[in-house]
Amino acid sequence: MRILVTGGAGFIGGHLAESFLDDGHDVTVLDNFEPFYAEGIKRHTLDAHREVADEGDSEYRFVEGDVRDPETVREVVDDADVVVHQAAQAGVRESVKNPRKVTDINVSGTVNLLEASKEADVKRVILASSSSVYGKPRSLPYEEDHPTEPVSPYGVTKLTQEHMARVYTELHDLPTVCLRYFTVYGPRMRPNMAISNFVSRCLNGEPPVIYGDGQQTRDFTYVDDVVDANRTLLESGAADGDVVNVGSSDNISIQELAETVRDQLAPELEIVYESAREADAEHTHASVEKAGELIGYEPSRTIAEGVGEFIEWYQANREWYEPLVQVS
Ligand code: NAD
Known part of the structure; x- marks a missing residue:
């Protein structure tokens, strides 16, 4: 299969492209190195892709380009x-600062992609x-039919993207699924x-900083689970025109998270509290029942296990990763 991964130099897209190459697929990555955080992290990701592609016999192509440009998009989708x-x-706070740009990338960029995919008869x-x-949560965990009332421009762009995808499925028979x-x-x-x-602060002897009272809860998802959900959907016709949660279904308060990291790395540090940041969700918690039924999805780790693994990875890669984290 030839797979186009847009945003494939980024965090999640980078893992997806790597895993698809590892499975023997041919992969094209489109990314414009949007300067939201250090480009060096993305360069490491592209190096990882080339390494995997060189080890197997998959074809790998990186195209530096922008999803806002319909010509570029048409060329890579073809x-x-x-x-x-x-x-x-990505990023809720960035969308509050810069709503026009976020709308352009997340909505117009998506329309370019759907339009080109329709023209090229893409399978999915x-x-x-x-x-x-x-x-705002009316009931938790969120099931997919929970009301959608985003509290940030970012959330609105993602909801618009979902509707646009559904409309392309209904009007043009283009199979789409939103995770x-x-x-x-x-x-x-x-x-x-x-x-x-x-992790970065604790390893450097600086106290972890919590914005707000720490009682906000989050459903943190290990990136391997996101990769698995996408891999299953490559070959499956499940959930066409639909939306599916991909979470860990194991939520934790920010306070507990900070304590978990602090206790493991620097128990002597006192947590610091600063005022809450605007447009951050109070609580997130996923129901993954629908993902389980449609694509056999099952989270692989508890948050405590995943955080432990991330800390191990961070320590092993600290030399290159930490300076890039700190300049971002
Ligand atoms: P990321 O910023 O690491 O990756 C996004 C990539 O897209 C970057 O490499 C960036 O350079 C590229 N990009 C941005 N604008 C572009 C443009 N105009 N043209 C081409 N490429 C462009 O973010 P991520 O965390 O990997 O997120 C990946 C996707 O998952 C995004 O759609 C994000 O909204 C979504 N998402 C992420 C999270 C999360 O917790 N990380 C949660 C929910 C949804």
Whole structure:
């Protein structure tokens, strides 16, 4: 299969491309190195792709380009069997600062991709959505039919993307599926997320900083589980035109998370509290029942196990990763 991974130099797209190459698929990565965080992390990801491609006999192509440019998108979609769309301006706070840009990338970029996929008769488009589409929780864990009332421009763009995908399925018979990821973490994760931040600070003898009272809860998802959900959907016709949660279903408060990391790395440090940041969700918690029924999805780790693994990875890769985390 030839798979196009947009945003494939990024955190999640990078793991997806690596795993598809490992499975023997031909992979094209499209990414514009959006300067949201250190480019060096993305360069490491592309090196990892080349290594895997060199070990097997998969074809690998990297195209530096922008999903906002319809010509570039048409060119890379043209020979793809499946499109896995991860390119986006992620980050709730960035979307509050810069809503026009986020809308351009996340909505117009997605329309370019769907349009090109329709023209090229792509077999399936798998899109990265987000728990941010839910907004204020009426009941937890979130099931997919929970009301969607996003509380940030980012959440609105992801919800718009979902509707656009569904409409392409209904109007043009283009098979699409949107996966609602719940805070994803793991090797090469984006800087400025709670887990990498706590680990980096504790290893450097600085106290972990919590924004708010720490009672916010999150459903942290290990990146391997996100990869598994996408891999299953490459070959399956399940969930066409639909949305599916991908989470760990094991949520934890930010306070507990900070304590877990601190107790493991620097028990002497006192946690510091600063004022809460706008547009952050209070609580997220995924029901993964639908994912289990449709694609046999099952989270592989508890959050405590996954955080332990991430800390091990961070320590083994500290030399190159930490300076890049700190400049981001
Ligand atoms: P990331 O920022 O690491 O990856 C996104 C990649 O897209 C980056 O490499 C970036 O350079 C690229 N990109 C951005 N704008 C582009 C453009 N205009 N043209 C081409 N490439 C562009 O983020 P991530 O954490 O890997 O997120 C991947 C996807 O998953 C995104 O769609 C994000 O919204 C979604 N998501 C992520 C999380 C999470 O916790 N990481 C949670 C929910 C949803």
